[in-house]
Amino acid sequence: MASAWDFEGLVARYYEPLYQFAFSLTRAEADACDLTQQTFYVWATKGHQLRDSDKVKTWLFTTLHRQFLESRRRHTRFPHHELESAEIELPVVQPREINTLDTDKVLATLARVDENFQAPVALFYLQDYSYNEIAEILELPLGTVKSRISRGIGQLQAMFAKDMPPKKKRSEL
Amino acid sequence: MTPQQSKQILLAFRPWANDALDPEMAEALALCRENPELAQWLEAHCETQAALRNSFKKITPPVAFKEQIISEYNASLRQTWWRRPTVMATLALIVIVVAISSIVMPHLKSGSKLTAFEAFRTRMVNSAVKTYSMDVETNDVAQIRVYLAGKQSHADYVPPANLYEKTSAVGCAALSWKGKPVAMICYKTGHPLADGSKSDMFLFVADAKDVPNGPLASTPQFTKVGMLSTASWGQGGKLYLLAALDEGELVRRLGL
Numbered sequence: 261m262a263s264a265w266d267f268e269g270l271v272a273r274y275y276e277p278l279y280q281f282a283f284s285l286t287r288a289e290a291d292a293c294d295l296t297q298q299t300f301y302v303w304a305t306k307g308h309q310l311r312d313s314d315k316v317k318t319w320l321f322t323t324l325h326r327q328f329l330e331s332r333r334r335h336t337r338f339p340h341h342e343l344e345s346a347e348i349e350l351p352v353v354q355p356r357e358i359n360t361l362d363t364d365k366v367l368a369t370l371a372r373v374d375e376n377f378q379a380p381v382a383l384f385y386l387q388d389y390s391y392n393e394i395a396e397i398l399e400l401p402l403g404t405v406k407s408r409i410s411r412g413i414g415q416l417q418a419m420f421a422k423d424m425p426p427k428k429k430r431s432e433l
Numbered sequence: 434m435t436p437q438q439s440k441q442i443l444l445a446f447r448p449w450a451n452d453a454l455d456p457e458m459a460e461a462l463a464l465c466r467e468n469p470e471l472a473q474w475l476e477a478h479c480e481t482q483a484a485l486r487n488s489f490k491k492i493t494p495p496v497a498f499k500e501q502i503i504s505e506y507n508a509s510l511r512q513t514w515w516r517r518p519t520v521m522a523t524l525a526l527i528v529i530v531v532a533i534s535s536i537v538m539p540h541l542k543s544g545s546k547l548t549a550f551e552a553f554r555t556r557m558v559n560s561a562v563k564t565y566s567m568d569v570e571t572n573d574v575a576q577i578r579v580y581l582a583g584k585q586s587h588a589d590y591v592p593p594a595n596l597y598e599k600t601s602a603v604g605c606a607a608l609s610w611k612g613k614p615v616a617m618i619c620y621k622t623g624h625p626l627a628d629g630s631k632s633d634m635f636l637f638v639a640d641a642k643d644v645p646n647g648p649l650a651s652t653p654q655f656t657k658v659g660m661l662s663t664a665s666w667g668q669g670g671k672l673y674l675l676a677a678l679d680e681g682e683l684v685r686r687l688g689l
Contacts, residue, residue, distance in 0.1 A: 271502050279494040289495060296494075297502055304506055366488040385482075385489040388450045409445045417481065 271300060274320055277387060281321060284382035285328050287367050295331070299324040321387075321397040325379055332375075361420070369419050377412030384409050436471050439464045448479045449486065550647040550672075553610055553639070554665065558658040558676055560608060560617065561635040567604030567619055570631070577605045577618060587616040587638040591668060593675070595688040596636070599623050603632045613643035622682060634682070637674040647672040653687050655680060 278299055282292035302323050310319050361369075370378055383394050395405040434442075439461040446452050446462070453462055465471045547555065569580045582588035584607035600620050608615040616639075619632035626633055641647055648654050653664040653675075662680035664687055666673050677683050 267506060268503055271499055271506075275499050275502060276494055279498065280489065280492040283492045284489060293495065293498065293501075296498075297505060300502055300506065301509065304509075361484075361488060363488045363491040366485060367492075382489065384445070384447065385486045388447075390451065391445075391455070406445060410441065413444050416485075 267300075267304060270303065270316070274317060275300070278320055278324055280386050281379075281382055282324055282328070284367060284370065284386065285325075285379060287371055291331075295324055295327050298327050302327070318393060318397055321383070322399065325398060328379070369416060369423070372419055373412050373415045377408045377415060380405055380408040381412035381416060384413070434460055434464055436464065436468055439468075439471060440474060443475055443478065446475075446479070447482060447486075449483070548646040550644050550665075553644045553647070553672075554656070554663060554674055555658055556610060557608075557615070557617070557635075557637045557674055558661050558663060561676055562659060562661065566606065567617075567631070568606040570604035572601045572603060574602050577602060580605060581607060581616050584614065586614040587640070587671060590616060590618070590636070590638040590671065590673070592618075592636060593673075593687045596620070596675075596686050598686070600634065600686070608637075610639065610643070613640060615639045622677070624678075624682075634675070634677040634686070637676070639672045639674075641667050641670050641672045644672050653683075655683065 275296060279292055279296045282295040282299075283289070286292050286295065299320055303320060307316075307319070310316065370381060373381065379398055380394060380400075383389055383397065389397070391402060391406055391409070394409070395402045398405060400408075442457055442461040443465070446458055452458050462475075465475045568584075569577060571577060578588040580588075581590075586607040600622050603619050603621050605619065606617045608617050615637055618636045618638070620634040620636070621632050622634050624633060639647075641649065647667065648665050649667040651666050651668050653666040656663050656665070657680070658676070661676045661678060662683055664675045664683045675683055675686065677686075
């Protein structure tokens with residue numbers, strides 16, 4: 261079924277969103293390229309095992325995320341967090357302040373967010389996936405994904421607020 | 434649902450996606466419509482979300498990255514062509530065929546293998562055609578017998594009754610087959626000889642017991658071996674093999 265995809269067509273359609281996801285995880289062009297290429301290589305060797313052609317995109321993102329986790333495991337061990345017991349940080353940042361940030365700054369801030377939150381948050385912003393689809397891609401329970409997205413966004417926005425200079429009141433101008 | 438709970442839920446709300454269809458989100462959004470302060474917060478939050486999404490969307494792959502992926506894929510295909518399923522299947526088939534052949538072929542070979550007599554006949558005919566040389570060249574049959582006797586070969590051979598009709602002996606050689614003596618007596622039938630040839634008919638004599646599967650009956654069996662016709666028969670415990678170019682010649686010599 262999946263073999264109905266020709267390789268070049270598949271690459272043309274998905275290389276950009278996959279690269280964006282990879283880059284948001286690694287924040288390094290070379291690493292993001294490696295992850296994306298490796299994902300397509302895995303597709304070329306194992307993609308024929310996929311029965312449902314509607315799942316191609318999800319399969320690619322799942323594969324990329326697995327590759328990322330494997331590469332991370334080789335370098336470091338993740339600290340374990342009790343996610344469900346953590347407090348959700350509420351955002352205190354203003355949108356116009358966010359607009360002043362470039363992509364590098366946003367991704368640098370994402371890098372400071374708990375590692376377990378980064379992939380769900382990246383998929384949350386990059387794609388129009390439903391929470392169910394994000395859960396499928398990351399191979400996590402739906403509740404865990406929702407929780408990680410909320411906490412990740414909370415951490416991210418809290419960091420922006422902390423990094424931004426305090427907004428001056430009109431009387432101070 | 435309190436405003437604080439609503440905010441926590443709506444943290445993960447994306448205005449650009451179908452998140453509003455989620456029942457929990459829908460309830461939180463409904464609360465926003467009733468609470469102006471909450472609605473203001475949601476508006477600001479949605480703007481922030483959109484700005485963040487915009488930042489993520491600005492990530493762009495390197496120039497010609499797509500072409501690089503395709504190019505490296507094609508290169509890897511060339512390197513690993515033998516790993517393709519069709520090639521692997523073909524290789525597997527070859528291995529299976531070779532394995533089966535190694536089991537079956539020995540039996541086939543043994544089925545088609547020459548019998549001892551057939552091997553003897555072929556070897557003797559080849560001796561006559563390719564490599565023969567006479568140890569003694571003489572038309573004196575007595576001398577031939579003396580020579581063969583001296584070599585512990587078959588000096589007591591009995592030639593066919595009509596063999597010497599218009600035919601003369603020209604010599605002999607003491608050959609062997611698997612270590613057993615074989616006498617070769619060479620004749621000239623009177624037909625023109627090929628250049629370099631001294632004879633055109635050959636009689637081979639061996640002990641019947643030294644050549645298993647050979648004919649035991651005195652009635653000749655005719656077989657073409659290469660360019661020569663042969664007649665073979667058994668007589669007095671000996672195996673006789675007469676070879677000549679022409680089968681008709683053999684028939685005549687044998688008085689058939």
